[in-house]
Amino acid sequence: MANTLDQSVSKRRTFAIISHPDAGKTTITEQLLLYGGIVREAGTVKGKKSGNFAKSDWMEIEQKRGISVTSSVMQFDYQGKRINILDTPGHEDFSEDTYRTLMAVDSAVMVIDAAKGIEAQTKKLFKICKMRGIPIFTFMNKMDRDSRDPMELISQLEDVLGIEGYPMNWPIGSGRVLRGLYDRYNKRVALYRPDENSEKYLPLDDDGNLTVASDLPDDEVYQDAKSNMDLIQEAGNQFDLDKIKSGDQTPVFFGSALANFGVETFLNAYLDFAPEPGEHENTLDDTEVEPDNQEFSGFIFKIQANMNPRHRDRIAFVRVCSGEFDRGMDVVLQRTDKKLRLSNVTEFVANTRENVEKAVAGDIIGLYDTGNFQIGDTIFNGKQAVKFPPLPQFTPELFMRVSAKNVMKQKSFHKGIHQLVQEGAVQLYTTYSTGDYILGAVGQLQFEVFQFRMQNEYNSEVVMEPLGHKTARWIRPDQLDEKMSSSRNILVRDIHDQPLFLFENAFAERWFHDKYPDVELMTKL
Numbered sequence: 001m002a003n004t005l006d007q008s009v010s011k012r013r014t015f016a017i018i019s020h021p022d023a024g025k026t027t028i029t030e031q032l033l034l035y036g037g038i039v040r041e042a043g044t045v046k047g048k049k050s051g052n053f054a055k056s057d058w059m060e061i062e063q064k065r066g067i068s069v070t071s072s073v074m075q076f077d078y079q080g081k082r083i084n085i086l087d088t089p090g091h092e093d094f095s096e097d098t099y100r101t102l103m104a105v106d107s108a109v110m111v112i113d114a115a116k117g118i119e120a121q122t123k124k125l126f127k128i129c130k131m132r133g134i135p136i137f138t139f140m141n142k143m144d145r146d147s148r149d150p151m152e153l154i155s156q157l158e159d160v161l162g163i164e165g166y167p168m169n170w171p172i173g174s175g176r177v178l179r180g181l182y183d184r185y186n187k188r189v190a191l192y193r194p195d196e197n198s199e200k201y202l203p204l205d206d207d208g209n210l211t212v213a214s215d216l217p218d219d220e221v222y223q224d225a226k227s228n229m230d231l232i233q234e235a236g237n238q239f240d241l242d243k244i245k246s247g248d249q250t251p252v253f254f255g256s257a258l259a260n261f262g263v264e265t266f267l268n269a270y271l272d273f274a275p276e277p278g279e280h281e282n283t284l285d286d287t288e289v290e291p292d293n294q295e296f297s298g299f300i301f302k303i304q305a306n307m308n309p310r311h312r313d314r315i316a317f318v319r320v321c322s323g324e325f326d327r328g329m330d331v332v333l334q335r336t337d338k339k340l341r342l343s344n345v346t347e348f349v350a351n352t353r354e355n356v357e358k359a360v361a362g363d364i365i366g367l368y369d370t371g372n373f374q375i376g377d378t379i380f381n382g383k384q385a386v387k388f389p390p391l392p393q394f395t396p397e398l399f400m401r402v403s404a405k406n407v408m409k410q411k412s413f414h415k416g417i418h419q420l421v422q423e424g425a426v427q428l429y430t431t432y433s434t435g436d437y438i439l440g441a442v443g444q445l446q447f448e449v450f451q452f453r454m455q456n457e458y459n460s461e462v463v464m465e466p467l468g469h470k471t472a473r474w475i476r477p478d479q480l481d482e483k484m485s486s487s488r489n490i491l492v493r494d495i496h497d498q499p500l501f502l503f504e505n506a507f508a509e510r511w512f513h514d515k516y517p518d519v520e521l522m523t524k525l
Protein backbone atom coordinates (compact mmCIF):
# COMPACT_ATOMS: atom_id res chain seq x y z
CA MET A 1 0.00 0.00 0.00
CA ALA A 2 2.75 2.40 0.98
CA ASN A 3 4.35 1.53 -2.29
CA THR A 4 1.36 2.27 -4.49
CA LEU A 5 0.78 5.58 -2.76
CA ASP A 6 4.43 6.42 -3.18
CA GLN A 7 4.21 5.54 -6.86
CA SER A 8 1.15 7.68 -7.38
CA VAL A 9 2.72 10.64 -5.62
CA SER A 10 5.95 10.41 -7.56
CA LYS A 11 3.98 10.82 -10.80
CA ARG A 12 2.54 14.15 -9.76
CA ARG A 13 3.87 17.42 -11.12
CA THR A 14 2.03 20.45 -9.84
CA PHE A 15 2.85 23.90 -11.14
CA ALA A 16 1.54 27.35 -11.98
CA ILE A 17 2.40 29.54 -14.91
CA ILE A 18 3.46 33.04 -14.00
CA SER A 19 3.63 35.82 -16.53
CA HIS A 20 2.68 39.36 -17.35
CA PRO A 21 -0.65 39.73 -19.19
CA ASP A 22 -0.35 39.00 -22.92
CA ALA A 23 2.95 37.17 -22.63
CA GLY A 24 1.21 34.00 -23.81
CA LYS A 25 0.18 32.09 -20.69
CA THR A 26 -3.21 31.09 -22.07
CA THR A 27 -1.75 30.07 -25.39
CA ILE A 28 0.92 27.88 -23.87
CA THR A 29 -1.56 26.39 -21.40
CA GLU A 30 -3.75 25.37 -24.31
CA GLN A 31 -0.81 23.76 -26.06
CA LEU A 32 0.16 21.86 -22.93
CA LEU A 33 -3.40 20.62 -22.53
CA LEU A 34 -3.42 19.45 -26.11
CA TYR A 35 -0.33 17.36 -25.47
CA GLY A 36 -2.02 15.69 -22.55
CA GLY A 37 -5.69 15.64 -23.38
CA ILE A 38 -7.58 16.56 -20.27
CA VAL A 39 -8.42 14.28 -17.42
CA ARG A 40 -10.18 16.79 -15.34
CA GLU A 41 -10.44 20.49 -15.39
CA ALA A 42 -12.14 23.07 -13.33
CA GLY A 43 -12.78 26.60 -14.18
CA THR A 44 -11.06 28.63 -16.75
CA VAL A 45 -10.52 26.30 -19.59
CA LYS A 46 -13.15 23.97 -20.91
CA GLY A 47 -11.78 20.76 -22.22
CA LYS A 48 -12.49 20.80 -25.88
CA LYS A 49 -9.75 19.13 -27.77
CA SER A 50 -10.37 21.40 -30.71
CA GLY A 51 -8.45 24.07 -28.89
CA ASN A 52 -11.48 26.29 -28.43
CA PHE A 53 -11.44 27.04 -24.80
CA ALA A 54 -14.18 28.93 -23.13
CA LYS A 55 -13.89 30.92 -19.99
CA SER A 56 -15.68 29.77 -16.91
CA ASP A 57 -19.18 30.98 -16.45
CA TRP A 58 -19.18 30.54 -12.72
CA MET A 59 -19.26 34.15 -11.91
CA GLU A 60 -21.28 36.74 -13.66
CA ILE A 61 -18.54 39.25 -13.28
CA GLU A 62 -16.21 36.99 -15.16
CA GLN A 63 -18.65 36.83 -18.02
CA LYS A 64 -19.22 40.54 -18.03
CA ARG A 65 -15.57 41.33 -18.15
CA GLY A 66 -14.57 38.31 -20.16
CA ILE A 67 -11.89 37.42 -17.70
CA SER A 68 -11.19 34.74 -15.22
CA VAL A 69 -11.38 36.15 -11.73
CA THR A 70 -10.13 33.22 -9.79
CA SER A 71 -7.55 30.56 -10.21
CA SER A 72 -8.55 27.09 -11.20
CA VAL A 73 -7.08 23.69 -11.75
CA MET A 74 -6.36 21.69 -14.86
CA GLN A 75 -5.16 18.13 -14.74
CA PHE A 76 -3.84 15.85 -17.45
CA ASP A 77 -1.69 12.80 -17.98
CA TYR A 78 1.39 13.01 -20.10
CA GLN A 79 4.15 10.44 -20.51
CA GLY A 80 3.29 8.59 -17.37
CA LYS A 81 3.06 11.74 -15.28
CA ARG A 82 -0.04 13.37 -13.87
CA ILE A 83 0.24 17.08 -14.32
CA ASN A 84 -1.72 19.66 -12.36
CA ILE A 85 -1.63 23.18 -13.71
CA LEU A 86 -2.97 25.73 -11.29
CA ASP A 87 -4.18 28.66 -13.29
CA THR A 88 -3.63 32.19 -12.13
CA PRO A 89 -5.78 35.10 -13.31
CA GLY A 90 -4.51 36.40 -16.59
CA HIS A 91 -5.83 39.89 -16.14
CA GLU A 92 -3.48 42.59 -14.99
CA ASP A 93 -5.77 43.27 -12.07
CA PHE A 94 -4.57 40.19 -10.39
CA SER A 95 -5.32 39.53 -6.76
CA GLU A 96 -4.09 37.87 -3.63
CA ASP A 97 -5.63 34.67 -4.95
CA THR A 98 -2.89 34.57 -7.52
CA TYR A 99 -0.25 34.87 -4.85
CA ARG A 100 -1.86 32.21 -2.67
CA THR A 101 -2.09 29.79 -5.55
CA LEU A 102 1.68 29.88 -5.67
CA MET A 103 1.66 28.44 -2.14
CA ALA A 104 0.07 25.26 -3.48
CA VAL A 105 2.49 24.39 -6.30
CA ASP A 106 5.79 22.56 -6.37
CA SER A 107 7.29 24.51 -9.26
CA ALA A 108 6.52 27.42 -11.55
CA VAL A 109 6.79 28.10 -15.24
CA MET A 110 7.64 31.69 -16.09
CA VAL A 111 6.50 32.79 -19.53
CA ILE A 112 8.22 35.90 -20.87
CA ASP A 113 7.43 37.82 -24.03
CA ALA A 114 10.84 37.77 -25.70
CA ALA A 115 10.19 41.11 -27.35
CA LYS A 116 9.41 42.78 -24.05
CA GLY A 117 11.61 41.04 -21.54
CA ILE A 118 10.69 40.89 -17.87
CA GLU A 119 7.58 42.91 -17.07
CA ALA A 120 6.09 44.23 -13.85
CA GLN A 121 3.68 41.45 -12.96
CA THR A 122 6.20 38.73 -13.70
CA LYS A 123 8.50 40.40 -11.24
CA LYS A 124 5.89 40.42 -8.48
CA LEU A 125 4.92 36.80 -9.00
CA PHE A 126 8.52 35.75 -9.28
CA LYS A 127 9.20 37.26 -5.89
CA ILE A 128 6.66 34.95 -4.28
CA CYS A 129 8.12 31.88 -6.00
CA LYS A 130 11.58 32.93 -4.98
CA MET A 131 10.46 33.38 -1.39
CA ARG A 132 9.22 29.79 -1.43
CA GLY A 133 12.44 28.52 -2.99
CA ILE A 134 10.66 26.46 -5.62
CA PRO A 135 12.13 25.60 -9.02
CA ILE A 136 11.28 28.03 -11.80
CA PHE A 137 11.40 27.12 -15.47
CA THR A 138 11.49 29.89 -18.05
CA PHE A 139 9.90 29.95 -21.49
CA MET A 140 10.93 32.86 -23.71
CA ASN A 141 7.87 33.17 -25.89
CA LYS A 142 6.96 34.73 -29.24
CA MET A 143 10.20 33.95 -30.99
CA ASP A 144 8.23 33.94 -34.25
CA ARG A 145 8.27 37.72 -33.81
CA ASP A 146 11.34 39.92 -33.65
CA SER A 147 12.71 39.43 -30.19
CA ARG A 148 15.23 41.12 -27.99
CA ASP A 149 18.78 39.86 -28.13
CA PRO A 150 18.66 36.47 -26.36
CA MET A 151 21.86 37.31 -24.49
CA GLU A 152 20.15 40.36 -23.10
CA LEU A 153 17.13 38.28 -22.07
CA ILE A 154 19.34 35.87 -20.17
CA SER A 155 21.25 38.61 -18.39
CA GLN A 156 17.99 40.34 -17.52
CA LEU A 157 17.04 37.28 -15.47
CA GLU A 158 20.07 37.86 -13.33
CA ASP A 159 19.98 41.64 -13.29
CA VAL A 160 16.27 42.14 -12.70
CA LEU A 161 15.23 38.98 -10.87
CA GLY A 162 18.49 37.83 -9.38
CA ILE A 163 18.23 34.31 -10.73
CA GLU A 164 20.85 32.61 -12.91
CA GLY A 165 19.61 31.66 -16.35
CA TYR A 166 20.77 28.44 -17.92
CA PRO A 167 19.72 28.30 -21.60
CA MET A 168 18.69 24.76 -22.47
CA ASN A 169 18.42 25.81 -26.09
CA TRP A 170 19.09 28.89 -28.16
CA PRO A 171 17.00 30.51 -30.85
CA ILE A 172 18.39 30.51 -34.37
CA GLY A 173 17.15 33.96 -35.30
CA SER A 174 13.75 35.37 -34.50
CA GLY A 175 10.75 36.76 -36.35
CA ARG A 176 11.02 36.37 -40.10
CA VAL A 177 14.47 34.86 -39.85
CA LEU A 178 13.62 32.31 -37.16
CA ARG A 179 15.27 29.13 -38.42
CA GLY A 180 14.85 26.98 -35.36
CA LEU A 181 16.33 26.11 -32.01
CA TYR A 182 19.86 25.10 -31.30
CA ASP A 183 19.11 22.58 -28.60
CA ARG A 184 22.17 21.67 -26.57
CA TYR A 185 20.18 19.72 -24.01
CA ASN A 186 18.74 17.28 -26.54
CA LYS A 187 21.75 17.57 -28.86
CA ARG A 188 19.75 18.50 -31.90
CA VAL A 189 18.61 21.38 -34.00
CA ALA A 190 14.83 21.77 -34.17
CA LEU A 191 13.85 23.35 -37.46
CA TYR A 192 11.13 25.97 -37.41
CA ARG A 193 8.56 24.93 -39.96
CA PRO A 194 5.41 26.82 -39.15
CA ASP A 195 3.45 25.31 -42.01
CA GLU A 196 4.00 21.76 -40.90
CA ASN A 197 2.73 20.14 -37.80
CA SER A 198 5.71 18.10 -36.74
CA GLU A 199 8.99 19.48 -35.55
CA LYS A 200 11.96 18.33 -37.55
CA TYR A 201 15.17 17.55 -35.75
CA LEU A 202 18.73 17.41 -37.01
CA PRO A 203 21.12 15.62 -34.64
CA LEU A 204 24.24 17.24 -33.19
CA ASP A 205 27.40 15.42 -32.19
CA ASP A 206 29.13 15.82 -28.84
CA ASP A 207 30.99 18.87 -30.10
CA GLY A 208 27.73 20.53 -31.10
CA ASN A 209 28.16 20.09 -34.84
CA LEU A 210 25.46 18.84 -37.17
CA THR A 211 25.91 15.23 -38.13
CA VAL A 212 23.80 15.41 -41.27
CA ALA A 213 24.16 17.38 -44.46
CA SER A 214 22.41 20.75 -44.23
CA ASP A 215 22.66 24.30 -45.54
CA LEU A 216 22.45 25.64 -42.02
CA PRO A 217 26.18 25.87 -41.25
CA ASP A 218 26.50 28.38 -44.13
CA ASP A 219 23.72 30.50 -42.73
CA GLU A 220 24.88 33.54 -40.77
CA VAL A 221 21.90 33.37 -38.44
CA TYR A 222 22.82 29.81 -37.56
CA GLN A 223 26.49 30.68 -37.10
CA ASP A 224 25.53 33.45 -34.79
CA ALA A 225 23.32 31.20 -32.65
CA LYS A 226 25.97 28.51 -32.51
CA SER A 227 28.74 30.89 -31.52
CA ASN A 228 26.50 32.32 -28.80
CA MET A 229 25.77 28.84 -27.54
CA ASP A 230 29.51 28.01 -27.63
CA LEU A 231 30.29 31.17 -25.74
CA ILE A 232 27.72 30.32 -23.09
CA GLN A 233 29.06 26.80 -22.87
CA GLU A 234 32.50 28.25 -22.16
CA ALA A 235 31.75 31.25 -20.04
CA GLY A 236 28.10 31.00 -18.97
CA ASN A 237 26.52 29.52 -15.87
CA GLN A 238 27.11 25.82 -15.24
CA PHE A 239 24.04 23.64 -15.14
CA ASP A 240 23.41 23.09 -11.44
CA LEU A 241 20.50 20.88 -10.42
CA ASP A 242 20.76 21.89 -6.78
CA LYS A 243 20.46 25.54 -7.74
CA ILE A 244 17.50 24.74 -9.95
CA LYS A 245 15.80 22.90 -7.11
CA SER A 246 16.26 25.82 -4.75
CA GLY A 247 15.13 28.38 -7.30
CA ASP A 248 18.57 29.95 -7.71
CA GLN A 249 18.95 28.92 -11.33
CA THR A 250 16.29 28.68 -14.02
CA PRO A 251 16.52 26.50 -17.11
CA VAL A 252 15.57 28.70 -20.06
CA PHE A 253 13.77 27.53 -23.19
CA PHE A 254 12.95 29.54 -26.28
CA GLY A 255 9.98 29.04 -28.57
CA SER A 256 6.63 30.19 -29.81
CA ALA A 257 3.49 29.09 -28.03
CA LEU A 258 1.33 30.32 -30.89
CA ALA A 259 3.24 28.37 -33.51
CA ASN A 260 3.58 25.47 -31.07
CA PHE A 261 7.29 25.58 -31.60
CA GLY A 262 9.58 24.49 -28.80
CA VAL A 263 6.65 23.78 -26.48
CA GLU A 264 6.98 19.99 -26.59
CA THR A 265 10.73 20.30 -26.15
CA PHE A 266 10.07 22.47 -23.14
CA LEU A 267 7.45 20.14 -21.65
CA ASN A 268 9.66 17.07 -21.94
CA ALA A 269 12.67 18.77 -20.39
CA TYR A 270 10.47 20.27 -17.70
CA LEU A 271 9.34 16.78 -16.74
CA ASP A 272 12.96 15.64 -16.55
CA PHE A 273 13.65 18.17 -13.80
CA ALA A 274 10.41 19.32 -12.22
CA PRO A 275 10.07 18.16 -8.63
CA GLU A 276 7.46 15.73 -7.40
CA PRO A 277 5.39 16.77 -4.37
CA GLY A 278 7.59 17.43 -1.38
CA GLU A 279 7.14 17.38 2.37
CA HIS A 280 5.27 20.01 4.35
CA GLU A 281 6.05 21.24 7.82
CA ASN A 282 3.75 20.27 10.67
CA THR A 283 4.01 23.29 12.94
CA LEU A 284 2.51 21.42 15.90
CA ASP A 285 5.59 19.33 16.48
CA ASP A 286 8.17 20.68 14.03
CA THR A 287 8.14 17.50 11.99
CA GLU A 288 7.71 17.12 8.26
CA VAL A 289 4.63 15.50 6.77
CA GLU A 290 5.89 13.25 4.00
CA PRO A 291 3.78 13.09 0.85
CA ASP A 292 3.64 9.28 1.00
CA ASN A 293 2.48 9.31 4.60
CA GLN A 294 -0.70 7.16 4.70
CA GLU A 295 -2.70 9.67 6.70
CA PHE A 296 -4.53 12.25 4.67
CA SER A 297 -3.68 15.91 5.14
CA GLY A 298 -4.04 19.10 3.16
CA PHE A 299 -4.49 22.84 3.42
CA ILE A 300 -6.95 25.30 1.98
CA PHE A 301 -5.31 27.91 -0.20
CA LYS A 302 -8.33 29.46 -1.81
CA ILE A 303 -12.06 29.78 -1.33
CA GLN A 304 -14.25 30.59 -4.25
CA ALA A 305 -17.82 31.55 -3.65
CA ASN A 306 -20.86 31.64 -5.77
CA MET A 307 -20.01 28.96 -8.24
CA ASN A 308 -23.72 28.45 -8.42
CA PRO A 309 -25.54 31.68 -7.65
CA ARG A 310 -28.74 29.85 -6.73
CA HIS A 311 -27.11 27.87 -3.97
CA ARG A 312 -24.71 30.35 -2.49
CA ASP A 313 -22.17 27.62 -2.18
CA ARG A 314 -18.51 28.07 -1.79
CA ILE A 315 -15.71 25.81 -2.87
CA ALA A 316 -12.63 25.42 -0.73
CA PHE A 317 -9.61 24.40 -2.77
CA VAL A 318 -7.38 21.98 -0.91
CA ARG A 319 -3.83 21.13 -1.77
CA VAL A 320 -3.36 17.51 -0.74
CA CYS A 321 -0.10 17.10 1.17
CA SER A 322 -0.24 13.43 2.19
CA GLY A 323 -2.36 10.30 2.14
CA GLU A 324 -5.24 9.62 -0.13
CA PHE A 325 -8.46 11.53 -0.37
CA ASP A 326 -11.67 9.51 -0.43
CA ARG A 327 -15.13 10.86 -0.65
CA GLY A 328 -17.01 10.40 2.54
CA MET A 329 -13.92 10.38 4.65
CA ASP A 330 -13.89 12.02 8.05
CA VAL A 331 -11.42 14.78 8.57
CA VAL A 332 -10.53 17.02 11.45
CA LEU A 333 -10.50 20.74 10.83
CA GLN A 334 -7.44 21.67 12.82
CA ARG A 335 -8.46 25.25 13.63
CA THR A 336 -11.65 24.21 15.41
CA ASP A 337 -10.67 20.64 16.23
CA LYS A 338 -14.04 19.63 14.80
CA LYS A 339 -14.68 16.48 12.88
CA LEU A 340 -16.25 16.89 9.47
CA ARG A 341 -17.65 14.16 7.31
CA LEU A 342 -16.96 15.16 3.78
CA SER A 343 -19.53 12.87 2.15
CA ASN A 344 -22.45 15.22 1.73
CA VAL A 345 -20.53 18.35 1.29
CA THR A 346 -17.73 17.11 -0.82
CA GLU A 347 -17.27 16.88 -4.51
CA PHE A 348 -14.39 17.22 -6.81
CA VAL A 349 -14.50 20.36 -8.78
CA ALA A 350 -14.98 18.89 -12.17
CA ASN A 351 -17.16 18.98 -15.16
CA THR A 352 -16.34 15.42 -16.01
CA ARG A 353 -16.74 13.51 -12.82
CA GLU A 354 -16.42 10.07 -14.35
CA ASN A 355 -12.77 10.77 -14.86
CA VAL A 356 -12.10 11.56 -11.27
CA GLU A 357 -9.66 9.24 -9.63
CA LYS A 358 -8.16 9.25 -6.21
CA ALA A 359 -6.38 12.38 -5.14
CA VAL A 360 -2.96 12.14 -3.54
CA ALA A 361 -0.22 14.60 -2.60
CA GLY A 362 0.18 17.23 -5.28
CA ASP A 363 -3.46 17.07 -6.35
CA ILE A 364 -6.04 19.74 -5.70
CA ILE A 365 -9.54 18.92 -4.55
CA GLY A 366 -12.52 21.19 -4.21
CA LEU A 367 -14.76 20.83 -1.17
CA TYR A 368 -18.24 22.21 -1.17
CA ASP A 369 -18.29 24.44 1.83
CA THR A 370 -21.12 25.88 3.81
CA GLY A 371 -18.92 28.23 5.76
CA ASN A 372 -16.72 25.81 7.72
CA PHE A 373 -13.44 26.65 6.10
CA GLN A 374 -11.07 29.57 6.06
CA ILE A 375 -8.08 30.23 3.91
CA GLY A 376 -5.02 28.63 5.42
CA ASP A 377 -6.97 25.90 7.27
CA THR A 378 -5.41 22.48 7.68
CA ILE A 379 -7.52 19.31 7.46
CA PHE A 380 -6.28 15.83 8.32
CA ASN A 381 -7.67 12.44 9.15
CA GLY A 382 -5.00 10.53 11.01
CA LYS A 383 -4.29 10.15 14.70
CA GLN A 384 -1.48 12.61 14.35
CA ALA A 385 -2.74 16.19 14.47
CA VAL A 386 -1.37 18.34 11.69
CA LYS A 387 -1.14 22.09 11.25
CA PHE A 388 0.57 23.49 8.23
CA PRO A 389 2.26 26.89 8.41
CA PRO A 390 -0.08 29.86 7.95
CA LEU A 391 -0.30 31.27 4.45
CA PRO A 392 1.65 34.47 4.14
CA GLN A 393 -0.10 37.81 4.06
CA PHE A 394 0.66 40.11 1.22
CA THR A 395 1.15 43.83 1.48
CA PRO A 396 -1.77 45.51 -0.26
CA GLU A 397 -0.99 48.44 -2.52
CA LEU A 398 -4.44 49.79 -3.29
CA PHE A 399 -6.94 51.14 -0.81
CA MET A 400 -10.61 52.13 -0.70
CA ARG A 401 -12.70 53.66 2.01
CA VAL A 402 -15.93 51.70 2.19
CA SER A 403 -19.31 52.27 3.79
CA ALA A 404 -22.88 51.08 3.45
CA LYS A 405 -24.98 53.16 1.10
CA ASN A 406 -28.09 52.56 3.11
CA VAL A 407 -27.46 53.24 6.79
CA MET A 408 -30.49 51.11 7.66
CA LYS A 409 -28.71 48.06 6.27
CA GLN A 410 -25.68 48.06 8.54
CA LYS A 411 -26.27 44.49 9.60
CA SER A 412 -25.95 42.91 6.18
CA PHE A 413 -23.08 45.28 5.41
CA HIS A 414 -21.11 44.07 8.42
CA LYS A 415 -21.97 40.45 7.87
CA GLY A 416 -20.91 40.62 4.23
CA ILE A 417 -17.73 42.50 4.84
CA HIS A 418 -16.60 40.16 7.58
CA GLN A 419 -17.35 37.02 5.63
CA LEU A 420 -15.61 38.26 2.52
CA VAL A 421 -12.60 39.36 4.52
CA GLN A 422 -12.47 35.99 6.26
CA GLU A 423 -12.52 34.37 2.86
CA GLY A 424 -9.52 36.42 1.86
CA ALA A 425 -11.31 38.34 -0.88
CA VAL A 426 -9.92 41.67 0.38
CA GLN A 427 -8.12 42.94 3.46
CA LEU A 428 -9.85 45.11 6.00
CA TYR A 429 -8.46 47.93 8.10
CA THR A 430 -10.11 50.23 10.59
CA THR A 431 -8.94 53.78 11.17
CA TYR A 432 -7.95 54.69 14.71
CA SER A 433 -9.44 58.13 14.46
CA THR A 434 -12.97 57.44 13.24
CA GLY A 435 -13.36 53.68 13.04
CA ASP A 436 -13.88 53.92 9.27
CA TYR A 437 -13.42 50.83 7.17
CA ILE A 438 -10.64 50.78 4.61
CA LEU A 439 -10.20 47.91 2.20
CA GLY A 440 -6.80 46.89 0.93
CA ALA A 441 -5.99 44.83 -2.14
CA VAL A 442 -3.08 43.95 -4.37
CA GLY A 443 -5.21 44.36 -7.50
CA GLN A 444 -8.07 46.66 -8.47
CA LEU A 445 -10.23 43.73 -9.46
CA GLN A 446 -10.53 42.58 -5.86
CA PHE A 447 -12.55 45.71 -5.12
CA GLU A 448 -14.87 45.11 -8.02
CA VAL A 449 -15.45 41.53 -6.98
CA PHE A 450 -16.04 42.72 -3.42
CA GLN A 451 -18.59 45.33 -4.47
CA PHE A 452 -20.36 42.91 -6.78
CA ARG A 453 -20.56 40.20 -4.16
CA MET A 454 -21.73 42.54 -1.42
CA GLN A 455 -24.60 43.51 -3.63
CA ASN A 456 -25.44 40.05 -4.93
CA GLU A 457 -24.82 37.85 -1.93
CA TYR A 458 -25.56 40.19 0.95
CA ASN A 459 -27.91 42.63 -0.70
CA SER A 460 -25.71 45.43 0.51
CA GLU A 461 -24.92 48.35 -1.71
CA VAL A 462 -21.59 49.85 -0.80
CA VAL A 463 -19.98 53.21 -1.39
CA MET A 464 -16.32 53.04 -2.23
CA GLU A 465 -14.02 56.00 -2.16
CA PRO A 466 -10.64 55.33 -3.76
CA LEU A 467 -7.64 56.29 -1.69
CA GLY A 468 -5.32 55.19 -4.48
CA HIS A 469 -1.88 53.72 -4.01
CA LYS A 470 -0.51 53.75 -0.53
CA THR A 471 2.49 52.25 1.12
CA ALA A 472 1.39 50.00 4.00
CA ARG A 473 3.85 49.62 6.86
CA TRP A 474 3.19 47.77 10.08
CA ILE A 475 4.69 48.90 13.37
CA ARG A 476 5.05 47.22 16.73
CA PRO A 477 2.09 48.01 19.02
CA ASP A 478 4.44 49.06 21.83
CA GLN A 479 5.95 51.72 19.54
CA LEU A 480 2.61 53.21 18.64
CA ASP A 481 1.77 56.78 19.54
CA GLU A 482 -1.39 58.09 17.93
CA LYS A 483 0.28 61.47 17.61
CA MET A 484 2.43 59.95 14.87
CA SER A 485 -0.55 60.13 12.59
CA SER A 486 -0.43 63.14 10.29
CA SER A 487 -1.99 64.45 7.09
CA ARG A 488 0.45 62.36 5.05
CA ASN A 489 -0.54 59.03 6.53
CA ILE A 490 -3.52 57.14 7.84
CA LEU A 491 -3.21 55.16 11.01
CA VAL A 492 -5.23 51.95 10.92
CA ARG A 493 -5.43 48.56 12.58
CA ASP A 494 -5.68 45.26 10.72
CA ILE A 495 -8.06 42.42 11.62
CA HIS A 496 -5.50 41.05 14.07
CA ASP A 497 -5.48 44.42 15.81
CA GLN A 498 -1.98 45.19 14.59
CA PRO A 499 -1.29 48.89 13.92
CA LEU A 500 -0.04 50.10 10.57
CA PHE A 501 0.38 53.31 8.66
CA LEU A 502 -0.83 53.88 5.14
CA PHE A 503 1.63 56.38 3.74
CA GLU A 504 0.80 58.67 0.87
CA ASN A 505 3.99 57.72 -0.93
CA ALA A 506 7.61 56.74 -0.39
CA PHE A 507 8.47 60.32 0.43
CA ALA A 508 5.96 60.41 3.28
CA GLU A 509 7.39 57.15 4.58
CA ARG A 510 10.93 58.54 4.54
CA TRP A 511 9.80 61.69 6.28
CA PHE A 512 8.19 59.58 8.99
CA HIS A 513 11.29 57.46 9.29
CA ASP A 514 13.47 60.54 9.72
CA LYS A 515 11.16 61.89 12.38
CA TYR A 516 10.82 58.59 14.25
CA PRO A 517 14.04 56.72 13.50
CA ASP A 518 13.43 54.18 16.26
CA VAL A 519 10.07 53.03 14.94
CA GLU A 520 10.53 49.96 12.82
CA LEU A 521 8.41 50.02 9.65
CA MET A 522 7.58 46.51 8.48
CA THR A 523 6.13 45.07 5.28
CA LYS A 524 4.33 41.81 4.72
CA LEU A 525 5.33 39.91 1.60
Ligand code: GDP
Nearest residue numbers: 021022023024025026027090141142256257258
Ligand atom coordinates in the same frame (compact mmCIF):
# COMPACT_ATOMS: atom_id res chain seq x y z
P1 GDP B 1 -1.90 35.75 -21.60
O1 GDP B 1 -2.53 37.06 -21.30
O2 GDP B 1 -0.52 35.65 -21.02
O3 GDP B 1 -2.74 34.56 -21.27
O4 GDP B 1 -1.62 35.76 -23.18
P2 GDP B 1 -2.37 35.02 -24.35
O5 GDP B 1 -1.98 33.59 -24.41
O6 GDP B 1 -3.81 35.35 -24.33
O7 GDP B 1 -1.67 35.75 -25.58
C1 GDP B 1 -1.76 37.14 -25.77
C2 GDP B 1 -1.64 37.44 -27.26
O8 GDP B 1 -0.36 37.04 -27.72
C3 GDP B 1 -2.63 36.66 -28.09
O9 GDP B 1 -3.05 37.48 -29.14
C4 GDP B 1 -1.85 35.49 -28.60
O10 GDP B 1 -2.32 34.99 -29.82
C5 GDP B 1 -0.49 36.10 -28.76
N1 GDP B 1 0.59 35.11 -28.64
C6 GDP B 1 0.75 34.18 -27.67
N2 GDP B 1 1.85 33.44 -27.91
C7 GDP B 1 2.39 33.92 -29.04
C8 GDP B 1 3.54 33.57 -29.81
O11 GDP B 1 4.28 32.65 -29.52
N3 GDP B 1 3.76 34.31 -30.92
C9 GDP B 1 2.96 35.33 -31.32
N4 GDP B 1 3.28 35.98 -32.43
N5 GDP B 1 1.87 35.69 -30.62
C10 GDP B 1 1.59 34.99 -29.50
